[in-house]
Amino acid sequence: MSEVNLVQAVNLALRRAMAEDSRVLVLGEDVGVNGGVFRATEGLLALYGDSRVLDTPLAEAAIAGISIGLAAQGFRPVAEIQFAGFAYTCIDQLLNHASRLRTRTRGRLTCPLVLRTPAGGGIHAVEHHSESPEAMFAHIPGLKVVIPSSPARAYGLLLSAIRDPDPVVFLEPTRLYRFAREDVVDDGAQVPLETCFILRTGRDITLVSWGAMLKETLEAAGRLSEEGVEAEVIDVATLKPLDGTTILDSVARTGRLVVVQEAPLTGGFGAEIAARVASTGLMSLLAPIERVTGYDTVMPYPRTERWYMPSVDRVMAAVRRLMAYR
Amino acid sequence: MPAIAEFSISSTQFLNSSGALVAPVPGFARDPATLITLYRGMVLARAFDTKAIALQRTGRLGTYASSLGQEAVAVGLAAAMQPSDVLLPSFREHGAQLWRGVTLKELFLYWGGDERGNDFAGPREDFPNCVPIGSHAPHAIGVALAFQLRKENRAAVCVFGDGATSKGDVAEALNVAGVLKVPAVFMVNNNGWAISLPVRKQTAAATLAQKAIAAGIPGEQVDGNDVIAVRFATERALTRARAGAGPSLIEAVTYRLSDHTTADDASRYRDDAEVSHYWQAEPIARLRGYLEKAGVWNKGEEEKLLQECGQAVERAADEYIAMQPLAPATMFDSVFAQLPADLVLQRDGACCGSGGAG
Numbered sequence: 266m267s268e269v270n271l272v273q274a275v276n277l278a279l280r281r282a283m284a285e286d287s288r289v290l291v292l293g294e295d296v297g298v299n300g301g302v303f304r305a306t307e308g309l310l311a312l313y314g315d316s317r318v319l320d321t322p323l324a325e326a327a328i329a330g331i332s333i334g335l336a337a338q339g340f341r342p343v344a345e346i347q348f349a350g351f352a353y354t355c356i357d358q359l360l361n362h363a364s365r366l367r368t369r370t371r372g373r374l375t376c377p378l379v380l381r382t383p384a385g386g387g388i389h390a391v392e393h394h395s396e397s398p399e400a401m402f403a404h405i406p407g408l409k410v411v412i413p414s415s416p417a418r419a420y421g422l423l424l425s426a427i428r429d430p431d432p433v434v435f436l437e438p439t440r441l442y443r444f445a446r447e448d449v450v451d452d453g454a455q456v457p458l459e460t461c462f463i464l465r466t467g468r469d470i471t472l473v474s475w476g477a478m479l480k481e482t483l484e485a486a487g488r489l490s491e492e493g494v495e496a497e498v499i500d501v502a503t504l505k506p507l508d509g510t511t512i513l514d515s516v517a518r519t520g521r522l523v524v525v526q527e528a529p530l531t532g533g534f535g536a537e538i539a540a541r542v543a544s545t546g547l548m549s550l551l552a553p554i555e556r557v558t559g560y561d562t563v564m565p566y567p568r569t570e571r572w573y574m575p576s577v578d579r580v581m582a583a584v585r586r587l588m589a590y591r
Numbered sequence: 592m593p594a595i596a597e598f599s600i601s602s603t604q605f606l607n608s609s610g611a612l613v614a615p616v617p618g619f620a621r622d623p624a625t626l627i628t629l630y631r632g633m634v635l636a637r638a639f640d641t642k643a644i645a646l647q648r649t650g651r652l653g654t655y656a657s658s659l660g661q662e663a664v665a666v667g668l669a670a671a672m673q674p675s676d677v678l679l680p681s682f683r684e685h686g687a688q689l690w691r692g693v694t695l696k697e698l699f700l701y702w703g704g705d706e707r708g709n710d711f712a713g714p715r716e717d718f719p720n721c722v723p724i725g726s727h728a729p730h731a732i733g734v735a736l737a738f739q740l741r742k743e744n745r746a747a748v749c750v751f752g753d754g755a756t757s758k759g760d761v762a763e764a765l766n767v768a769g770v771l772k773v774p775a776v777f778m779v780n781n782n783g784w785a786i787s788l789p790v791r792k793q794t795a796a797a798t799l800a801q802k803a804i805a806a807g808i809p810g811e812q813v814d815g816n817d818v819i820a821v822r823f824a825t826e827r828a829l830t831r832a833r834a835g836a837g838p839s840l841i842e843a844v845t846y847r848l849s850d851h852t853t854a855d856d857a858s859r860y861r862d863d864a865e866v867s868h869y870w871q872a873e874p875i876a877r878l879r880g881y882l883e884k885a886g887v888w889n890k891g892e893e894e895k896l897l898q899e900c901g902q903a904v905e906r907a908a909d910e911y912i913a914m915q916p917l918a919p920a921t922m923f924d925s926v927f928a929q930l931p932a933d934l935v936l937q938r939d940g941a942c943c944g945s946g947g948a949g
Binding site for chain 2: 316332335336362369371407
């Protein structure tokens with residue numbers, strides 16, 4: 266057991282996956298000699314050599330496309346795209362090919378790849394480096410979308426993603442890469458996909474979030490507790506396929522729901538969760554559903570980005586509104 | 592100032608449009624039986640084409656992309672491949688697919704709108720058609736890289752059209768393939784037209800083969816209506832690939848004698864005179880002429896072959912038409928290896944759900 270941050274947990278999972286399965290390859294820009302711009306792949310080249318850790322030319326669509334060819338041939342490629350903002354050119358490959366190769370060939374060819382990319386803002390980065398594109402990926406049938414929110418879940422979920430027989434987009438919250446450390450047991454134990462995790466139990470209201478926003482959500486829950494409001498906090502973790510049951514069961518207990526997402530409001534994944542609760546759990550609701558989200562604006566540059574990001578105060582204000590709703 | 596880099600593009604032709612040899616032929620082409628096999632492959636592809644269009648016109652097949660006039664590209668490249676190689680086709684390589692063991696029935700199923708048409712019983716590792724233009728080019732690198740990493744003596748052959756050479760995927764693929772030195776052959780089926788856009792408006796480059804130069808890999812042009820030239824160039828490129836010398840790009844210059852697809856009307860954008868002109872250069876007649884002059888083919892054999900191909904195509908079409916469509920709920924079957932709980936709910940709630948009437 267050792268105390269690691271989220272990016273180190275990703276590195277541990279990659280080492281473990283490569284050690285246990287020779288079909289696992291890592292490819293991407295600067296992942297070899299440089300160990301990745303965030304050091305997620307540090308040390309892998311020395312351990313496994315340049316036939317399993319491939320520094321590719323600067324061509325994101327090709328990285329995704331090459332991974333598809335490797336996966337169809339039985340390898341387990343783990344591709345890194347340096348920032349989610351550069352993964353948009355991969356969407357064609359993911360949407361038109363990776364996600365539907367199994368269906369198109371009735372299972373003759375399959376695509377067990379993982380596309381890892383750092384996502385989210387609040388890191389004072391240059392433009393195009395703070396994107397939250399999870400809803401775009403989640404809208405693609407045949408693709409799984411996973412976002413960890415802690416080192417331990419990053420480790421276990423990434424192992425699940427790599428071992429999964431189908432394509433997975435693994436969005437790593439950049440803001441959490443070096444935010445907190447926790448004990449991660451590097452024993453190869455996976456954390457299941459398709460499962461939402463209840464991080465905190467509470468009887469009054471359900472707060473649902475994923476990725477970096479769980480930081481603000483958990484902090485809000487802690488402060489609300491001091492006000493006598495007990496919030497249940499759910500980490501969605503796997504957006505697609507969604508574990509709707511855990512969310513619906515929670516709302517059935519609490520009667521109130523706030524979804525917190527960093528991505529823009531319209532068409533965000535929070536809308537999917539809100540719609541499901543509205544259509545299936547309406548009778549348990551004591552108040553309207555609230556979404557605390559980014560805005561339908563272009564992500565502001567670093568000097569103003571904090572005004573875009575959902576804050577602890579915004580989450581608490583939403584909760585107070587719902588608690589006061591009559 | 593001195594030139595620091597120079598290049599030239601060669602063009603290979605053995606059999607001209609009159610069916611006369613213009614250069615000493617490679618070894619395989621000295622064997623009449625081999626040439627007749629290539630000829631039969633092209634005739635079968637055209638027979639399939641004719642039937643597919645007839646079925647489409649009578650509402651029994653979906654929109655169909657004809658390979659009329661381009662049979663030598665498909666058959667020539669397939670004949671150069673080993674069965675263990677992997678083909679990543681565009682969508683006009685019916686002749687190559689048939690050569691490699693995809694069945695006529697599977698082709699009808701695919702173009703008739705049934706995924707089972709991609710579940711090839713024959714070449715299990717070949718890719719299905721790629722409709723989003725050129726986006727399969729990077730897949731060929733992955734496949735070839737897999738061969739390279741496993742130290743297998745195999746290669747990937749990826750085919751795309753002239754239009755695809757304008758796409759970023761193809762540019763990225765050629766470049767990355769060159770860096771990784773993967774055993775791959777990229778074949779441009781330059782049929783002159785990308786729907787309504789003639790190749791002269793597709794690029795300012797004098798040839799499409801020279802796109803290879805910027806990627807640092809060999810590029811050459813061949814007469815795509817000369818099946819001998821296509822097979823020869825592909826074999827040579829495959830030999831290089833297997834020897835570890837990396838990928839190549841071959842531009843096969845041919846002509847799309849058909850509309851783009853059955854949903855297209857090429858008379859809107861090109862002259863009949865141009866099409867008539869290119870009918871003089873089409874690949875099947877020229878090889879037949881050569882075989883007849885060589886005394887290894889005659890009218891009787893031709894009639895017999897046409898009859899055989901026609902019967903095979905009719906039989907396959909009947910089998911395809913008789914095959915029941917997939918049950919509605921099967922749309923959920925292969926989305927994932929295991930159907931997630933969330934999709935089980937959707938399936939069971941759908942009209943076609945597990946217990947539904949469909």
